[in-house]
Amino acid sequence: MKLHILGCGDAFGSGGRNQSAYLVEADDRFFLLDCGPTTLLAMKRAGIDPRRLDVVFISHLHGDHFGGLPFLFIEFLYQTRHDKPLHIAGPPQTEEKVRQLFHLMYGGSPASELPPVNFHILQPGKSAVIEGIEVLPFRVPHQTHEISLGLKINHAGKQILFSGDSAWSELFVEHARGVDLFLCECSFYDQGTGSHVRYIELLDALPQLECKKLVLTHLGEEMLARKKELAVAMAEDGMVIEI
Numbered sequence: 001m002k003l004h005i006l007g008c009g010d011a012f013g014s015g016g017r018n019q020s021a022y023l024v025e026a027d028d029r030f031f032l033l034d035c036g037p038t039t040l041l042a043m044k045r046a047g048i049d050p051r052r053l054d055v056v057f058i059s060h061l062h063g064d065h066f067g068g069l070p071f072l073f074i075e076f077l078y079q080t081r082h083d084k085p086l087h088i089a090g091p092p093q094t095e096e097k098v099r100q101l102f103h104l105m106y107g108g109s110p111a112s113e114l115p116p117v118n119f120h121i122l123q124p125g126k127s128a129v130i131e132g133i134e135v136l137p138f139r140v141p142h143q144t145h146e147i148s149l150g151l152k153i154n155h156a157g158k159q160i161l162f163s164g165d166s167a168w169s170e171l172f173v174e175h176a177r178g179v180d181l182f183l184c185e186c187s188f189y190d191q192g193t194g195s196h197v198r199y200i201e202l203l204d205a206l207p208q209l210e211c212k213k214l215v216l217t218h219l220g221e222e223m224l225a226r227k228k229e230l231a232v233a234m235a236e237d238g239m240v241i242e243i
């Protein structure tokens with residue numbers, strides 16, 4: 001199984017990095033973790049046919065994590081037909097917000113019709129199986145009212161933990177135990193607003209993290225400026241991780 005880093009930047013495009021998107025390539029399934037605005041572009045740059053996508057998992061409904069879906073939809077409507085339905089799984093309100101966004105961006109007949117899409121709502125703490133891919137969503141501290149999710153994926157004998165956007169949480173220590181890859185957001189080094197991981201907090205928790213591989217992502221300018229000081233691997237756009 002491979003994980004393609006399509007976008008490891010934050011909402012601000014820090015360091016010229018693409019926004020949040022990670023493509024998992026398994027023998028039988030292609031699926032995305034998040035779909036930031038630059039996702040389709042990054043897939044094409046990597047030579048990946050968007051028609052191969054089976055499922056898009058969305059961690060939360062901030063624009064840098066789901067704002068790329070309308071571009072996938074117009075791709076499937078007008079460029080490369082996607083005959084099988086695309087499954088989209090995200091927190092409550094995913095369907096409403098995705099439909100609103102598509103209507104705002106490409107509304108008006110006939111474009112307001114989505115290509116074939118099946119929506120699935122992920123409830124925190126309830127595992128689900130979508131197109132044969134097992135996911136355990138859990139709520140993380142990032143948004144105040146809306147639900148932000150961390151996602152633990154279990155597929156083809158491999159486990160991936162994705163933090164989504166979140167402040168540091170002890171939940172990550174628990175869920176990281178034994179996983180093949182923990183993709184952890186780390187927007188800041190020691191500053192920030194309290195809704196994202198700070199590197200210094202992660203460093204404190206490092207001895208307790210029992211994942212096989214840890215890669216930092218969703219990197220802001222402060223992290224990029226201190227790249228050489230870091231003791232943990234950082235994601236790069238275009239990187240492919242063997243799991």
Ligand SMILES: [Zn+2]
Nearest residue numbers: 010011064165
């Ligand atoms: Zn974000």
Ligand SMILES: [Zn+2]
Nearest residue numbers: 060062142165
């Ligand atoms: Zn966010």
